[in-house]
Amino acid sequence: MAEFSFDVVSDFDRQELINAVDQTKRDVGTRYDLKDTNTDITLGEKDITIVTSSELALNAVRDLLETKALRRNLSIKMFDFGEPEEIGGMKIRQVITLRKGIADDIAKKIQKLIKAEVPKAQARIQGDSLRVSSKSKDELQAVMSLLRERGDDFPLPLQFNNYR
Incomplete structure (x- = not known):
């Protein structure tokens, strides 16, 4: 038998993740409440790094990223949010590790x-x-x-x- x-x-589908991050970057550039925050979103091989000016802006960008990922049929469970840390120049950075395997x-x-x-x-x-x-x-x-x-x-x- x-x-x-x-x-x-x-x-996860890497191309869908790239598209979700690109859409998030575009939305950050056009949203009035996030325009002057100098937010930078970087997609690495195994993580996503968000650098912005305040905790409020960081939470808004995270929500945007999660929404864009869900719309592209990506699970939010793949994001492992690290602790936000203050870096020089009144900026906050958060590293989001991507779970794979x-x-x-x-x-x-x-x-x-x-x-x-x-x-x-x-x-x-x-x-x-x-x-x-x-x-x-x-x-x-x-x-x-x-x-x-x-x-x-x-x-x-x-x-x-x-x-x-």
């Missing part, structure tokens, strides 16, 4: 949940993803629905791919 499987990953402790938690709820399905940790396999497609569907239901238990967005 054939063995079916799928991968549980935590990833499943950390080992979270992977073990997911693996334990799958083993407890759907005992006939096996979950194996493979780097920064999980491979779930079973002899029945119905059990794999049960695992997917279980992880969708309990998605709020995990601090990162989960996607399913390589369904075979």
Whole structure:
């Protein structure tokens, strides 16, 4: 009998994130309350840096970024907001780390949940993803629905791919 499987990953569409950051930059330039704040938003490889003049402007820019990300079907769970820090020249900087991949402790938690709820399905940790396999497609569907239901238990967005 054939063995079916799928991968549980935590990833995001990089191009959609670039578009969301660009839209946020444009909105910051046109909004009256943010025009004179000299706000700078920089998208790095693994993080986003916001530099602005006040805590109020920082919160407004964060809200804008979250709204633009949601409109582009990106999960807000991928943002790990660092502590705002004051830098020279009356400026505030906040670094937002982008979550990508499943950390080992979270992977073990997911693996334990799958083993407890759907005992006939096996979950194996493979780097920064999980491979779930079973002899029945119905059990794999049960695992997917279980992880969708309990998605709020995990601090990162989960996607399913390589369904075979």
